[in-house]
Amino acid sequence: MAWRLLTNRWMTKGLLEVAHSVEIRLDPNREILSASDEVFRPEHQEEARTLISESEILSDYLDAVGYHLKAGDLRFATVTEAERETAFQYDADGKRTIRLTRAHQGLGQFSKP
Amino acid sequence: MTGAASPTPGGQAADWLRDLHNQPGVDGTCLQAGGRVVAHDLPFSDERAGDLAACIERLCESYIAVGRRVWQVFFGFERISVLVVTRDSLRLTILLRPDTDPAKLTSRATRLLLDLNIAPPTRTEPTAEAPVTAPGGMSRADFEKLLTGLVGRVIGYAQAAKIVQPPLQRAGTNGSMTKADARRIGLEILEAIPNRSKRAALVSEFLHSLDA
Numbered sequence: 001m002a003w004r005l006l007t008n009r010w011m012t013k014g015l016l017e018v019a020h021s022v023e024i025r026l027d028p029n030r031e032i033l034s035a036s037d038e039v040f041r042p043e044h045q046e047e048a049r050t051l052i053s054e055s056e057i058l059s060d061y062l063d064a065v066g067y068h069l070k071a072g073d074l075r076f077a078t079v080t081e082a083e084r085e086t087a088f089q090y091d092a093d094g095k096r097t098i099r100l101t102r103a104h105q106g107l108g109q110f111s112k113p
Numbered sequence: 114m115t116g117a118a119s120p121t122p123g124g125q126a127a128d129w130l131r132d133l134h135n136q137p138g139v140d141g142t143c144l145q146a147g148g149r150v151v152a153h154d155l156p157f158s159d160e161r162a163g164d165l166a167a168c169i170e171r172l173c174e175s176y177i178a179v180g181r182r183v184w185q186v187f188f189g190f191e192r193i194s195v196l197v198v199t200r201d202s203l204r205l206t207i208l209l210r211p212d213t214d215p216a217k218l219t220s221r222a223t224r225l226l227l228d229l230n231i232a233p234p235t236r237t238e239p240t241a242e243a244p245v246t247a248p249g250g251m252s253r254a255d256f257e258k259l260l261t262g263l264v265g266r267v268i269g270y271a272q273a274a275k276i277v278q279p280p281l282q283r284a285g286t287n288g289s290m291t292k293a294d295a296r297r298i299g300l301e302i303l304e305a306i307p308n309r310s311k312r313a314a315l316v317s318e319f320l321h322s323l324d325a
């Protein structure tokens with residue numbers, strides 16, 4: 001599985017060029033349970049894999065933060081950049097949801113599951 | 114509660130952090146420049162605040178290393194939520210009670226960062242004249258930054274620097290390196306990553322960055 005974060009080059013020519021928002025739901029083994037149609041197009045599968053990898057990498061970093069805070073398990077994360085926002089929901093049963101949105105839609109999309 | 118790490122501009126920052134801390138739902142704040150804590154009012158020791166700041170910096174650096182300019186990261190655990198707002202190398206971390214709406218604090222935090230007059234930490238750039246990059250190659254500094262960023266995600270930046278340096282010194286690169294050398298040395302360095310799947314992923318990203 002590719003394990004890299006998106007680069008600027010991909011950010012301007014990717015899923016968000018064809019959709020305002022895409023969502024990927026993953027099972028505990030990181031296999032796709034369901035996803036927006038765009039995710040399954042061949043030209044976007046690399047970016048989709050990258051998003052899945054990002055959910056993994058991000059949880060590694062945030063687990064380290066949670067360890068220092070003694071805050072319990074990670075529940076969600078939202079990363080906001082220029083013109084895009086990526087929200088990750090980490091369920092207690094190991095399932096995950098990733099939502100990539102074209103514009104800043106407000107923080108905490110998964111804060112109240 | 115711990116005060117500012119330095120009187121000025123940390124003193125000014127501490128005052129503003131105190132104001133932020135007084136907002137409903139806020140449990141603590143920490144302002145850092147790079148990995149250095151400028152001021153904090155976290156209910157922890159300075160040492161623990163420093164550890165947290167280091168984690169936040171690694172998180173931000175992992176995005177910056179691949180050219181992604183993150184403005185803010187908001188994440189939540191079972192018992193606490195965390196809002197991190199960034200500007201250049203400044204990171205403002207705010208601990209929130211889980212039911213707190215971060216939007217109410219984002220604008221205040223962003224304003225604070227914009228108004229703060231703190232010089233960004235100087236990065237350890239080479240002071241000698243800029244190396245001439247070999248055609249199709251890359252400078253040693255860029256190579257080091259790329260590899261340290263990649264390896265640092267898995268084992269931490271301090272340890273990553275220790276792993277990256279020896280192969281570079283053995284190779285005797287002087288300022289710049291050809292693409293072939295960069296590829297060979299980079300793959301040698303990444304061999305040190307013990308986890309097979311993470312190693313494969315980092316190799317994939319390294320080769321992609323080399324070709325970009």
